[in-house]
Amino acid sequence: MDERDAYANLLMPTLLRERRLSGRDAGLATELAYGTLRGLGTYDEVIAACSDRAPEDLDPPLLDAIRLGVHQLLKTRVPPHAAVGTTVDLVRLRVGTGASKYANAVLRKVAGRSLEQWLPIVAPDPGEDPIGYLAVAYSHPRWIVTAMRDAVGGDFDETAALLAADNERPRVTLVARPGRASVEELLASGAQPARYSPYAAYLPEGDPGSVLAVAEARAAVQDEASQLVALALTRVPVTGGDSRWLDLCAGPGGKAGLLDAIAVHGAALPAASREPSGPASASGERGGASGEPGGPSGASAVLGGPGGASGASTVPGAPGGPSGPAAFPGGANLLAAELQYHRARLVRQTTREAAVITADGTVPAWRSGVFDRVMVDAPCTGLGALRRRPEARWRRDPRSLPDLGRLQRELLASALEAVRPGGVVAYVTCSPHLAETTAVVGDVLRHRDDVETLDARAYLPEVEGLGEGPHVQFWPHRHGTDGMFLTLLRRR
Numbered sequence: 001m002d003e004r005d006a007y008a009n010l011l012m013p014t015l016l017r018e019r020r021l022s023g024r025d026a027g028l029a030t031e032l033a034y035g036t037l038r039g040l041g042t043y044d045e046v047i048a049a050c051s052d053r054a055p056e057d058l059d060p061p062l063l064d065a066i067r068l069g070v071h072q073l074l075k076t077r078v079p080p081h082a083a084v085g086t087t088v089d090l091v092r093l094r095v096g097t098g099a100s101k102y103a104n105a106v107l108r109k110v111a112g113r114s115l116e117q118w119l120p121i122v123a124p125d126p127g128e129d130p131i132g133y134l135a136v137a138y139s140h141p142r143w144i145v146t147a148m149r150d151a152v153g154g155d156f157d158e159t160a161a162l163l164a165a166d167n168e169r170p171r172v173t174l175v176a177r178p179g180r181a182s183v184e185e186l187l188a189s190g191a192q193p194a195r196y197s198p199y200a201a202y203l204p205e206g207d208p209g210s211v212l213a214v215a216e217a218r219a220a221v222q223d224e225a226s227q228l229v230a231l232a233l234t235r236v237p238v239t240g241g242d243s244r245w246l247d248l249c250a251g252p253g254g255k256a257g258l259l260d261a262i263a264v265h266g267a268a269l270p271a272a273s274r275e276p277s278g279p280a281s282a283s284g285e286r287g288g289a290s291g292e293p294g295g296p297s298g299a300s301a302v303l304g305g306p307g308g309a310s311g312a313s314t315v316p317g318a319p320g321g322p323s324g325p326a327a328f329p330g331g332a333n334l335l336a337a338e339l340q341y342h343r344a345r346l347v348r349q350t351t352r353e354a355a356v357i358t359a360d361g362t363v364p365a366w367r368s369g370v371f372d373r374v375m376v377d378a379p380c381t382g383l384g385a386l387r388r389r390p391e392a393r394w395r396r397d398p399r400s401l402p403d404l405g406r407l408q409r410e411l412l413a414s415a416l417e418a419v420r421p422g423g424v425v426a427y428v429t430c431s432p433h434l435a436e437t438t439a440v441v442g443d444v445l446r447h448r449d450d451v452e453t454l455d456a457r458a459y460l461p462e463v464e465g466l467g468e469g470p471h472v473q474f475w476p477h478r479h480g481t482d483g484m485f486l487t488l489l490r491r492r
């Protein structure tokens with residue numbers, strides 16, 4: 001990965017093909033590579049304790065091979081003699097005989113203790129340096145541990161649980177795009193029922209591409225929180241027209257794919273919203289998802305629709321309910337904007353009806369105040385998706401935060417200009433870092449008196465543990481999803 005400056009999830013399939021590895025061998029190779037990348041922060045401390053040279057002074061190929069050996073010794077059930085033997089052989093072949101003797105000596109020392117026995121030796125005392133302890137014990141850079149601690153509200157145990165969840169391989173979640181595929185179809189293909197999203201199913205094993213609906217782009221791999229933040233935007237009642245939707249940062253098209261399908265086929269409602277009590281605004285105003293005045297083109301039209309083919313519930317009797325007319329007689333139209341041309345092309349593959357343009361969302365290619373719903377899924381550090389990219393935690397740089405923060409503020413401001421009075425904006429990041437979430441929203445709203453913050457939790461009543469509100473924060477350790485953040489804002 002280092003040599004080619006590549007992303008593990010993109011490079012690994014190529015390497016497996018090149019080396020003709022498949023089945024269990026491919027699984028083992030992937031586990032070893034991903035596990036080693038995730039665990040570097042811990043393993044380098046152990047290597048330092050067993051070596052007379054600092055890890056950064058070792059030849060990179062030698063260091064990488066030793067790390068691979070340490071991972072096998074401390075985190076897998078590979079027998080120690082095999083872990084040491086194969087690593088030493090690898091070093092002899094790739095680096096040389098002298099280096100292989102060195103690797104052998106280091107690994108034999110490492111093998112003398114378990115991970116639990118090594119931690120008190122190599123990690124700082126948690127009482128004296130809690131951040132340093134978590135950084136070594138859970139193999140994350142210090143700045144990320146600090147950011148996560150702040151984001152969970154300072155709780156040490158919860159920070160530890162979150163960091164531990166980052167080290168687990170995420171399950172594969174599929175989305176059945178409403179009107180194009182159904183959850184039932186995914187279940188019949190071997191997927192399992194999902195916990196929250198009416199469009200989701202979990203794929204316990206196998207290649208998602210072998211699922212027919214995925215191969216035909218009627219379904220896709222999409223994190224459940226990513227599905228839910230898009231769904232939440234479509235569930236907010238709006239009065240007046242509801243036909244123009246904008247996705248300001250659409251590439252590669254996960255949320256746009258779902259928004260596009262919902263725009264045409266209607267959104268699924270949670271079972272709870274059949275009751276009269278409905279979502280509330282942050283200021284305490286009640287407005288039932290099915291009860292808010294809106295007329296035929298208002299909320300109920302959005303929330304009705306055939307309900308997708310996923311079998312999810314819709315408001316009984318609402319226009320477009322199972323027996324009613326179509327939710328959007330002409331359909332709502334999604335405009336999907338993306339800065340990068342190649343990513344805009346990917347959005348074209350995930351959407352069917354949407355207009356996709358390559359555009360800078362901060363320099364609008366549209367008139368202001370014309371959209372009914374706007375999604376701004378801003379570029380961010382991606383700290384909420386560390387489970388997915390094993391090397392990401394070591395590549396992210398806190399020095400990117402100021403530039404990202406500026407862009408996030410500009411994009412949110414642009415979204416608020418694009419939406420019409422009465423319309424709704426969803427500000428989303430795949431990061432729980434407070435500098436990218438509440439700080440951005442707070443700063444942008446400080447300059448405006450025409451924006452109301454909605455209690456976003458009310459639009460996701462099927463999900464527990466979303467925080468104190470009005471914002472929503474998904475967590476890998478609580479929800480088994482990416483750490484995605486959502487704010488819902490209504491322009492007055």
Ligand SMILES: C[S@@+](CC[C@H](N)C(=O)[O-])C[C@H]1O[C@@H](n2cnc3c(N)ncnc32)[C@H](O)[C@@H]1O
Nearest residue numbers: 249250251252253254255339360361377378379
């Ligand atoms: C977090 S990703 C969006 C993910 C996407 N919504 C999805 O669900 O697949 C952010 C995207 O914003 C794009 N981007 C960055 N700056 C932008 C800008 N000024 N205008 C529009 N898009 C931008 C990036 O290229 C990237 O594709």
